[in-house]
Amino acid sequence: MRKEELATPFVDEIEQKTVIPPNSQKKTDKLKQIYIVSLITNTFINFDHGIMPACTFKLKQELQIDDLFMGLLGSMVFMGVTSGSLISGVLFTKYECKYLIMFSLAMLVFCIIMFTFAENNKMLLVVSRLISGFF
Numbered sequence: 001m002r003k004e005e006l007a008t009p010f011v012d013e014i015e016q017k018t019v020i021p022p023n024s025q026k027k028t029d030k031l032k033q034i035y036i037v038s039l040i041t042n043t044f045i046n047f048d049h050g051i052m053p054a055c056t057f058k059l060k061q062e063l064q065i066d067d068l069f070m071g072l073l074g075s076m077v078f079m080g081v082t083s084g085s086l087i088s089g090v091l092f093t094k095y096e097c098k099y100l101i102m103f104s105l106a107m108l109v110f111c112i113i114m115f116t117f118a119e120n121n122k123m124l125l126v127v128s129r130l131i132s133g134f135f
Contacts, residue, residue, distance in 0.1 A: 033098070034097060034098060034101070037098070037102065038101060040105060041105045041108065062119070063119060063125070065122070069122065072126060073125060073126065076126055076129040076130045076133065077129050077130070077133035079130060079133060080129070080130045080131060080132065080133020080134035080135075081133040081134070083133075083134055084133065084134040103135075104135045107131065107135040108135050111128045111129075111131045111135070112128075114127075114128040114131075115129065115132070
C-alpha cells in the first residue's frame with residue numbers, strides 16, 4: 001500500500017450518517033422527569049434549610065428556646081445530611097432513582113409539616129430537623 005492510501009479515510013466512513021435510535025426520545029423524557037423532581041426536591045430542601053437562619057430571632061421568641069437549642073436545631077439538618085450521605089450510594093444501587101427521589105420529597109414535606117405542628121414538643125422539633133436533613 002502507498003502512504004496516501006493509509007492517510008485517507010475509507011469511502012464508507014465518509015458517507016455514514018448519524019442515526020438516532022428510537023428509544024432516545026423516551027430516555028430524554030425520563031431525564032426531564034428526573035430533573036424536574038430533583039429541582040422541586042432541592043427547592044424544598046434549600047427553602048427549609050435557608051429559612052432557619054433568616055428567622056432565628058422570631059423562632060426563638062415564639063418557641064421560647066435559648067441560643068443553645070436554636071444552634072442544635074440548625075445543626076441537626078447537617079447531621080442528617082451527613083448520615084444520609086453515608087447510605088445513599090447503597091440505596092441508589094439497589095432501588096430505582098425515580099422512586100427514591102419521590103420518597104425523599106414526600107419525607108421532606110412530612111418533616112416540614114411535623115416541624116410546623118411541633119411547637120410545644122422540643123424533641124419532635126429536633127427529630128423533624130434530623131429527618132429532613134437525612135432525606
